[in-house]
Amino acid sequence: MEAWLKALLFPGFVFLLIVFLMIFYLERKVLADVHLRTGPFYVGKWGLLQTTADVFKLLQKEFVIQRRANKLLFSLIPFVAFIMVVMMVAFIPFSERSWVVSTSFDLLMVLALVTGMSPVFFYAGWVSRSKYSFIGGLRVVNQMISGEIPLWLSALAAAVFFGTLNFIEIVHKSSLVSFIVLLPAFLIFTTAALIISDRPPFDIPEAEQEVVYGFLTEFGGFNYMILVLSKLIELFAIFSVGVILFLGGFKGPILPGIVWFFIKLALLYLFTFVVRASTPRIRMDQLLRFCWKVLTPLALLNLVFVILVKMFIS
Amino acid sequence: MGNSIAASGYTFVLEERKEVSGEDLGLLQEKLLQLNWGVQHPASGPMRLKVWVDGDEVVKVDPDIGYVLRLLEKLVEYRTWINAIVNVERACFMDDFGTMAGYSIAAEKIAGVEVPKKADYVRTILCEAGRIVSHLLGLGGIVGVLGVHTPTQWALIAREKFLDAFEVYSGQRIATSSIVPGGVRFEPTGKFIEKMVTAVDFLEKEFIPRYGEVFIDNPTLKIRTVGIGKVSKEKAVEIGLAGPALRASGVPSDVRKDYPYAAYGELDFKVVTREEGDAYARYLVLWEEIQESAKIIRQAIEGLPEGDYRTKFPVKVPPGEAYVNVEWARGCFGFHLISDGGTGPYRLKMRAPSFANVWALPEIMKNVKLADVPVIFASLYMCHGDIDR
Numbered sequence: 001m002e003a004w005l006k007a008l009l010f011p012g013f014v015f016l017l018i019v020f021l022m023i024f025y026l027e028r029k030v031l032a033d034v035h036l037r038t039g040p041f042y043v044g045k046w047g048l049l050q051t052t053a054d055v056f057k058l059l060q061k062e063f064v065i066q067r068r069a070n071k072l073l074f075s076l077i078p079f080v081a082f083i084m085v086v087m088m089v090a091f092i093p094f095s096e097r098s099w100v101v102s103t104s105f106d107l108l109m110v111l112a113l114v115t116g117m118s119p120v121f122f123y124a125g126w127v128s129r130s131k132y133s134f135i136g137g138l139r140v141v142n143q144m145i146s147g148e149i150p151l152w153l154s155a156l157a158a159a160v161f162f163g164t165l166n167f168i169e170i171v172h173k174s175s176l177v178s179f180i181v182l183l184p185a186f187l188i189f190t191t192a193a194l195i196i197s198d199r200p201p202f203d204i205p206e207a208e209q210e211v212v213y214g215f216l217t218e219f220g221g222f223n224y225m226i227l228v229l230s231k232l233i234e235l236f237a238i239f240s241v242g243v244i245l246f247l248g249g250f251k252g253p254i255l256p257g258i259v260w261f262f263i264k265l266a267l268l269y270l271f272t273f274v275v276r277a278s279t280p281r282i283r284m285d286q287l288l289r290f291c292w293k294v295l296t297p298l299a300l301l302n303l304v305f306v307i308l309v310k311m312f313i314s
Numbered sequence: 315m316g317n318s319i320a321a322s323g324y325t326f327v328l329e330e331r332k333e334v335s336g337e338d339l340g341l342l343q344e345k346l347l348q349l350n351w352g353v354q355h356p357a358s359g360p361m362r363l364k365v366w367v368d369g370d371e372v373v374k375v376d377p378d379i380g381y382v383l384r385l386l387e388k389l390v391e392y393r394t395w396i397n398a399i400v401n402v403e404r405a406c407f408m409d410d411f412g413t414m415a416g417y418s419i420a421a422e423k424i425a426g427v428e429v430p431k432k433a434d435y436v437r438t439i440l441c442e443a444g445r446i447v448s449h450l451l452g453l454g455g456i457v458g459v460l461g462v463h464t465p466t467q468w469a470l471i472a473r474e475k476f477l478d479a480f481e482v483y484s485g486q487r488i489a490t491s492s493i494v495p496g497g498v499r500f501e502p503t504g505k506f507i508e509k510m511v512t513a514v515d516f517l518e519k520e521f522i523p524r525y526g527e528v529f530i531d532n533p534t535l536k537i538r539t540v541g542i543g544k545v546s547k548e549k550a551v552e553i554g555l556a557g558p559a560l561r562a563s564g565v566p567s568d569v570r571k572d573y574p575y576a577a578y579g580e581l582d583f584k585v586v587t588r589e590e591g592d593a594y595a596r597y598l599v600l601w602e603e604i605q606e607s608a609k610i611i612r613q614a615i616e617g618l619p620e621g622d623y624r625t626k627f628p629v630k631v632p633p634g635e636a637y638v639n640v641e642w643a644r645g646c647f648g649f650h651l652i653s654d655g656g657t658g659p660y661r662l663k664m665r666a667p668s669f670a671n672v673w674a675l676p677e678i679m680k681n682v683k684l685a686d687v688p689v690i691f692a693s694l695y696m697c698h699g700d701i702d703r
Contacts, residue, residue: 035467131349135367135684200461201534209357209459209688280460280534283685284370 003100007090011098016089019262020232024051026266027273034277061221068129069218077124078219078226084120085230088113088237093167095250095257107165110241111152114196117234118144121205124227125215136214139284140198140205146291147195147202151238153299154188157306158245167241171249179246181309184302186246188295190268193242195291197235199272201279202287239268346373349684353381357459357688359698363675367684375679375687377672383702390662395421395631396494398659405647405664406697407488408451411437411444412642414493417662419575420651421495421627423636430622431577433497438577438614439510440483440492441640442607446517447476448643449600449607452558452695456597457529459688460538465529472521475513482509497624507615514608522605530601539594543678543690546591553674556667557645558599559694563591569641581613593693600695629657644668644695664703668696 006012025040025048032039040047065071091106093099103109118141125137161182162170195202206214219227243249243264250257282290349365352358362378386405390398402417403410415437422429450473454466477487483506484490484499492499529535545555550563560567568585570578586602588595633655639648645667654660671694678690 035464036471037467131347135347135349203461204685207461207685209461210685212355276462277464278462278528278532280457280462280532280538281685282534282537283683285683286537 006098007100011089011092011094012100013086016086016233020229020236021051021055023232023236023269026269027276030270030273031277034274055225058221058225063222064218064220066128066130066218070127070129073123073127074218075223077120077127078223078230081117081120081124081230082226082233084113084116085233085237089233089240091167092237092240092244093171093250094261096168098258099168102166102168105165106167107155107159107170107241107245110237111155114151114234114238115144115148117196118148121215124219128215128218130218132212132217133215135211136205136217139211140215142284143198143202143204143287144196146288146296147192150188150291150295150299151192151196153296153303154185154192155241155245157185157299157303158182160303161306161310163310167244167249171244171251174248174251179248181306182246184298185306186242188299188302189242189246190271191295192299193235193238194272194275195287197231197238199235200276201281203281204284204287207281235272236265239265242268351375351687352378357692361672361698361701363687363691365679365684365687370683370685372679372682372684372687375676377675379672379698379701381702382698384699386703387662387664390659392658394629394658395425395627396496398662399494400489400491402662402664403489403491404699405666405703406448406644406668406699408697409441409444409448409643410489411440411493412640412647413664414491415441415576416638416640416642416647416649417651418493418495419640420636420638420649421631421659423638424634424651424653425495425628425631427496427625427627429497430625431619432502432621432623433625434577435614435618436498436502436623437493438581439502439611439618440480440490440498441576442610442614443476443479443510443513445643446604446607446611447473448697449558449604452600452643452692453525453529453597453604455695456539456593456600456689456692457535459692460535465525468521468525472513472517475516476510479506479509479513482506494624494627496627497622499624501623502618507618510611511615514611517604518608526601530598535597536594539597539689539693540590540592542593542682542686543693544590544592545674545678549677550591553677554670555645555674555694556670557642557695558603559596559671559674560645561586562588562595562599564589567646569639569646573639575638575640577614577617578610580617581610583610583613593689596693596695630655642667644697644700645670666700666703668698668700669703671696672701 009015029039040050043050043053065074088110090100091110093102121140122137125133125140158170159165161178162173164170198205206216216224216227243261247264250261252260346366346368349367350362351365352362353360360381364376364378366373384404386401389401393401399414399417403414405413450469454469457465480490481487483502484492545563547564550560550565555563564587566585566587569575571585583606586599586606588599631653633653635652637648637650639646647667648665650663651659652661674694675691679687682690
């Protein structure tokens with residue numbers, strides 16, 4: 001396939017859009033199942049088109065900009081966020097041949113872009129000039145900085161073990177041994193992924209009952225959709241990295257690679273949905289204590305462990 | 315300083331626009347940020363809490379109520395003795411039987427009407443079902459403010475079964491208008507009893523095991539609620555807490571036990587108390603009271619006597635006064651009813667438990683984090699309709 005077709009159709013923009021509508025649908029269905037409800041049902045077969053309908057509803061909404069807000073930045077931030085997260089997905093190989101770009105420092109790029117997201121979200125709260133947005137913006141910076149260090153340390157532990165940053169090479173080198181050795185890193189990585197993408201129980205910046213909707217409070221319609229979508233894509237990208245580093249990416253018997261990739265991804269998502277349905281949100285100071293006193297030291301110890309294993313293997 | 319107010323030992327800087335070299339610094343310049351936690355807020359309900367925060371710490375809260383004032387007490391004066399129940403039951407939609415029972419008992423006291431035994435038992439069944447319905451929403455609410463909506467959904471399923479029973483009984487699911495001075499309005503048919511037993515069965519066999527497994531010893535829930543909004547026994551009496559919040563502080567105050575009304579004197583139940591006095595204790599009190607109430611309903615259904623369910627209530631009631639307390643879902647609800655010999659009440663004053671709990675908020679919410687505000691608010695178990703009346 002031509003490169004631009006790849007970027008546009010598969011595994012690019014159109015493909016991603018469909019994947020997100022499905023993930024969102026799956027989330028609502030799984031949550032409904034835990035709630036003992038039916039969930040989306042009427043729009044399309046089994047309610048499959050409900051999320052699409054919701055997106056079109058958001059597109060029709062009025063473009064509201066708060067009077068005190070910085071108009072240029074307020075309109076620009078959602079697109080900046082969107083472009084940044086879409087860049088992350090470009091590096092991810094969904095199968096042997098379906099990727100947009102492949103470089104020798106894929107992992108580094110994705111992690112750097114994830115780190116770059118926190119100021120964007122902070123600015124989203126800052127330019128809204130609203131109290132709840134402002135508090136949400138401060139919280140998102142606090143939370144992402146505390147979560148990124150364990151994320152980097154656990155992801156780089158995998159890079160140390162495989163000796164490369166290229167995703168496709170990592171997938172080729174992965175095996176049962178690598179899965180077992182990197183299991184602690186995988187757990188730390190998943191927790192850190194939940195923290196930096198504000199998923200429950202770490203959804204402190206968007207805690208509805210405390211700060212309304214955090215930095216998203218003043219956004220509406222299309223802007224809101226783009227921002228929420230970029231948060232979803234961020235989690236998707238981080239989970240994809242997790243699948244590649246720790247679960248063997250597109251490797252698997254019989255079925256084609258892309259199917260295996262999405263089965264593994266769906267398992268991770270299922271885990272987050274069930275956590276969301278059963279775990280109350282924790283407090284900011286509790287999260288900071290957890291991140292700096294538990295998760296970061298564990299990530300450091302894990303890095304030491306991986307380096308020792310690497311010494312003995314090679 | 316022109317833009318600051320000194321009140322009750324604090325200095326509050328009001329929101330202002332200060333420009334530094336042409337740039338509006340906005341919110342960063344403010345030491346204390348005043349948040350309007352309500353009226354339009356996901357967890358506040360129709361009331362406003364002015365919350366002053368310093369970073370993440372709450373400095374002071376100031377409740378601002380009156381958004382759902384419906385003048386129920388005044389409206390009662392234009393109704394006849396029987397009709398007044400429709401205003402009384404609207405104090406709060408979640409448990410309307412308690413308020414109707416209290417008003418009816420007060421009216422019967424003035425009129426000197428003796429209620430048949432069967433009516434007493436039906437009132438007990440309905441009041442306890444109302445308590446369960448209300449407590450289910452309360453349980454869901456406390457976990458709901460922590461971002462998990464599963465308990466609410468599960469509780470609503472259990473609640474529906476009780477509403478089905480109410481529907482069979484009175485034709486209405488929520489505003490049933492079923493307890494009137496002189497007894498109850500409808501014959502408790504076999505179908506109603508059957509539905510009520512089904513509801514209690516569902517509650518005890520399905521809801522309680524399922525809910526108890528996930529959301530009672532939940533470690534994350536404990537992290538958030540244990541030790542939060544602590545009220546000692548003395549403090550709880552001093553600030554006049556009511557209902558489950560008072561019992562969670564270790565005060566075994568329950569009108570059902572202390573001054574039995576309806577059929578409570580003949581039934582066996584215990585008053586649930588906890589010593590800790592924090593948000594988690596209040597949560598557990600609600601949880602255990604649901605189970606006690608289910609037991610009371612079973613006993614009352616077993617002991618349901620034969621006979622009339624209603625006696626004639628006079629159109630004109632002789633002049634007099636009565637004050638009656640009932641244990642409503644949210645605490646002790648007082649009715650001061652005055653008759654001047656007319657066809658309707660001359661004056662009704664309702665003493666609301668939620669109103670008492672609102673004014674405990676500024677006391678309890680000192681030196682807590684912003685994230686604790688909704689937890690404490692939900693755990694005090696207030697109803698907005700009841701606060702404003």
